[in-house]
Amino acid sequence: MFQQFLQRLRLRLVEHLDGPLLLIMLALMTVGLSTVYSATYDANNRALAQALNMAVGLCAMWAVAQFPPQKLMRFAVPLYVVGVVLLVLVFLFGVKVNGARRWLSLGFTRIQPSELLKLGVPLMLAWYFHKHEAVLKLRHYLVAGLLLLVPFALIAKQPDLGTAILVGAAGFYVLFFAGLPWQVIIGLAATGAGAAPFVWTMLHDYQRKRILTLIDPTSDPLGSGYHIIQSTIAIGSGGSFGKGWLAGTQTHLEFIPERHTDFIFAVFSEERGLLGNSVLVVLYLLLIGRGLMITANASTLFARVMAGSITLSLFTYAFVNMGMVSGILPVVGVPLPFMSYGGTALVTLSIGIGILMSIQTHRMLVRQ
């Protein structure tokens, strides 16, 4: 009797988890935690705090996975509306930090509303397409594009290019999986390339500088070029097998800026070398592969586009971060999933994984 109860409890706990996703995520978290330790143990150790963040993330993931996708849909409109209203408030009354208006002060603490929209925008668009599934016309894509453009523009204006890219990409992936015609996609890409010179004039000085330093890091060795020079030295000197855990000289002589957050990949790469990098890339590929499988097998339009958007967002995080740290993309504030220190990003990503699990494990119920 008691054993039966235990059995049922165990079943209840793991019922809505996806084994492969969970395993890959735990593997990434293990690597991440050891790297955060290495990056911070000699000054202000953050490993314990990060472990706590991870625990919170796992709980959030489990909780979200229990919601069937239809129920998740209910959050779409409120989350989006609250997010956009908060962004407008930031625009009007935000706290200026380092020249960017990203925070809203609540007196006792500060919040960054743009974080809400990393999931709020794809949820909203997925809900919108799901609602109009039977009659999808070009104008629906136009409306969806507009729904995406408003928060994107507000975040880009703050300015927070990293988050704007993540929100924009997540929304675009929904459009893509909802069947945005290829002609439009190609047309957009062509227009984008054509408009590049105009965009260039609209960028902030510091953003322009970051793109310029990408072409020639030595042009600004004190400013943004410094980050790239130091991180490429760290990666390059890591070689095939790395200098060993806790033994990265560039890391521990404090040459790498933001070494436990956005630039943690440089620390990992210096200490683990090409071999470690390859393992990490394979882990991300497995995560994305599993995500795409879930996407392909999802049973409703909402589930499909949501799963697709989350999966490709994970890819965007990983690619943009590793790309900027290794010097092939401009420096923008994008964390490396499950590796970078920081609770907010970790929880957002874990909720994303939770939604993927929910989509995967509630599939059968929907078919019945």
Added chain:
Amino acid sequence: MRARQSPLTAPDRELDRFRFRVASAGVAVLVAFALLVARFFHLQIVQHAYYTTRAEDNRISLVPIVPNRGVIVDSKGVVLARNYSAFTLEITPSKVDDLDATIDGLSRVIEVLPKDRKRFRRLLEESKTFESLPIRSRLTEEEVARFAANRYLFPGVEVKARLFRQYPLGPIASHAIGYISRINKRDMEIIEESDQAANYKGTDHIGKTGIEQKYEFQLHGETGYEQVEIDAGGRAIRNLSRTAPVQGNNLTLTLDTKLQEMAEKAFGERRGALVAIEPSTGGILALVSTPTFDPNLFIDGIRTDDWDLLNNSPDKPLLNRALNGAYPPGSTFKPFMALAALETGKRTPGQAISDPGFFNFGGHQFRDDKKGGHGSVDMYKSIVHSCDTYYYMLANDMGIDSIARFMRQLGFGQRTGVDIEGESEGVLPSPEWKKRRFKRPEQQKWFAGETISIGIGQGYNAYTPIQLAQATAVVANNGIMFRPHLVKYITDSRTGEKTMIEPEPLRILPWKRQHVEVIKKAMIGVNTQGTGARAFAGAAYVSAGKTGTAQVFSLKGADYKSSRVKKELRDHALFIAFAPADQPKIALAVLVENGGFGAQSAAPIARMVFDYYLLGKLPKGAAAEDDVEDD
């Protein structure tokens, strides 16, 4: 969407299209990651040797160049805080294997005292990695030379030229200027919250109290950077470029150091506070809190015995009494009460009461100081001779709410907003205050009897000397109220541009001019024929004042004889005044802790300050203390 027309095949074709998109996405991901791996291969295999060389042999390091801290001068240009350069002997613990052996070795070349070791240990505990920490400061030329000759023996130890803060006047005005000391964890949090972390790389001192603290970000300046190549041992090989630091902004105070020094001396050994304000601007001319301390002690980290001496002294020299001491105002409250009576229409100047020497209320007798009473007392006489009965009755007639409303406008019981952190609020008694202050319901109730003693500045009344000085200045200035401030202007170190701390009125109190004149006339009377007359005998200007005595210890109706009461229980002496009476240039509040009668110990200090400020006269010896008419 033509597929919609054949419902059976439509979902499958739709799904096929969708899966094609998923597959395309997968291909794109693979291509992108392949690109990344190619980049890693290029960096870590092809260019590995190049980057290893750069990492091992030459490291580019950004060395912060700490800016010169801004200088603080008084209104006459006398320097109150400045910097000087001196050599320090510093150890980088991360480059030293055996710290104790190294320090032992050093002590054979240069004198290292046990207190230096102690301080070094403490710094070591708080330090960041790779920071170099001073083991000895202020090396002599000879010591520098001796170390240079033996340098090869001590890897990881070097002589550095550092800037030190110095307060040339020592203990004078130390409560106003404050001091800087080493940055601790809490300071670091404040720096991070203000997004100044980058600017404080390399800075190890920060303003802890006074002006040094309040204007920290003005005084600090902008940190410069030097880009240097260093070898594996951490030694600089060559400089690549340099961004010069920008010196901090200089501050010019409203303070007059000569006046300050004179006022501090006037207190002698006594504990107390004095705040002198220019009524027309709110500029603080002197801010005294005695005893004072030498701020220079704090700069390098205060020595334990010095700290114990300051911290454990019963005289509490570190307490800024002018801003943080809250005292009952005693009879100095009466002019404000009288003004309240005129403004609220509860009294006219000519209306007289008959004073039998006491006032009965609710079965309790409130006594006047003068046995048998002052006879017939009008408003003028009530102030000049400090009649208590007049104010017992007035308080009873006005009621506590009306009193509190008027006194709140004058700034009583609120922070004045002076440019020093941590000012106390004091206590403006009211039924609401009592509700907030006490937890038990029976203690929260306001009793009508409690209003009576509020009228003579006793009871729950407790105000800081700066509030009292501000209120005096407002009366002197006919109701125009300014925020008291110490900094007159800030000089931008880059442009030389001066930013005035504009004396903008905080509020203008709509008092009837003839009401204010009644009060001023009575306060002039105090200094000519009343309780302050002795202290101001023969003054070459017309001054207005009011004496006060604040009870520390309730004698429960028994006669007060100072000689019979222990010194710590003796009453506090107070005096408020302004001069010249027709065109006030200075208003002040003086408090002498346990000084007895205000007329006796506080008023003579005010006289000396006025004589100096208005006539440039320095006092001849200490003022005589003898019996005068008490207040």
